Amino acid sequence: MDLDRFRPRSEAASRLTLFACLLAPSVVAAIGSLRSWQWWNLLVFLAVGLGLAAVFVRGFTGPAARETFVQRAAGVALLVAAFVLGVSASAGTRLTVLEWWGRPTTVTVQDVRVKHDVRRDRSVFEFCFRVARLDGSPVFGDFCRSGREWREGMRMEVLLEPTGFVAPETPEEVSMAGTWRTVGLVSIAVMGLSIRFVGGMSPERSGPTIVRRPDPGPRHPRMLRPKGPGKRGRGR
CATH class of the missing domain: 1.20.58 (Methane Monooxygenase Hydroxylase; Chain G, domain 1)
Structure with missing residues (x-):
């Protein structure tokens, strides 16, 4: 390229x-x-x-x-x-x-997912929480913690972005x-x-420089003198 x-x-x-x-x-x-x-x-x-x-x-x-x-x-x-x-x-x-x-909103914990991993012969657990509004409408995204701080059905307060493009988070973390x-x-x-x-990107070429010789133009074949008969000896 x-x-x-x-x-x-x-x-x-x-x-x-x-x-x-x-x-x-x-x-x-x-x-x-x-x-x-x-x-x-x-x-x-x-x-x-x-x-x-x-x-x-x-x-x-x-x-x-x-x-x-x-x-x-x-x-x-x-x-x-x-x-x-x-x-x-x-x-x-x-x-x-x-x-x-973000707007402070009271929600309920709808689902808790537990992720288990082994790091250096040590078990590591991660709990990811998915919440919903009080009227039952789901909230996009989830947030994770190293401990199970909330359980399903518990109420909590999070910050929600009005458009719903951003995942929620707790005020303490924010x-x-x-x-x-x-x-x-x-x-x-x-x-x-x-x-x-x-100094930024160099405008010089990083690869080897190829030097091309100028084209001398078409070469004409060398004119050779035709070979005639051998020289005659002088008469006696």
Whole structure:
């Protein structure tokens, strides 16, 4: 695949392209947070997304893009900050939306799902709760805890987003939204500062340069002198 046609033409576009490539996994993590995807699925996708972004960026920058120690350190800080941003987006996006637009609503626990896993010879249980309004209408999404804090039929208070696009959460958990927002903003600042030293995607070609000689044009066949009869000896 020829990446030259997608290569940025200016320095500012180069930096913005690099930032967008590393920001894309965090955007998907934020959507997964709103839709209540499982956190380990988000982490796997985030790791794979950052890996693909790094390969994509490597195809642009080439092996000699980060030559100095400062540039290499900035490149490592850039990837770490992108990963931390993805984690904060996964954990804090839903909390932030519910903090700003969520409405306190009394609901009943409709279903409790128990997930069992073995980690390092140790049993780990996770309880996921699905709730419904008092009139019986279901609520989209669920939320999980490490302990069984509620049972089926119990009433509790959660924050619901009016459109129903965002999964619910308890007010105690939503109170952590400010912490995750701070982590995300700091990560974005570190990414911007790191890109300042890395320099974005290089407009130079990363592959070997092929030098082609100019075409000399059609070659004419060499004119050979026809061979005649042998030289005659002189008469006596």
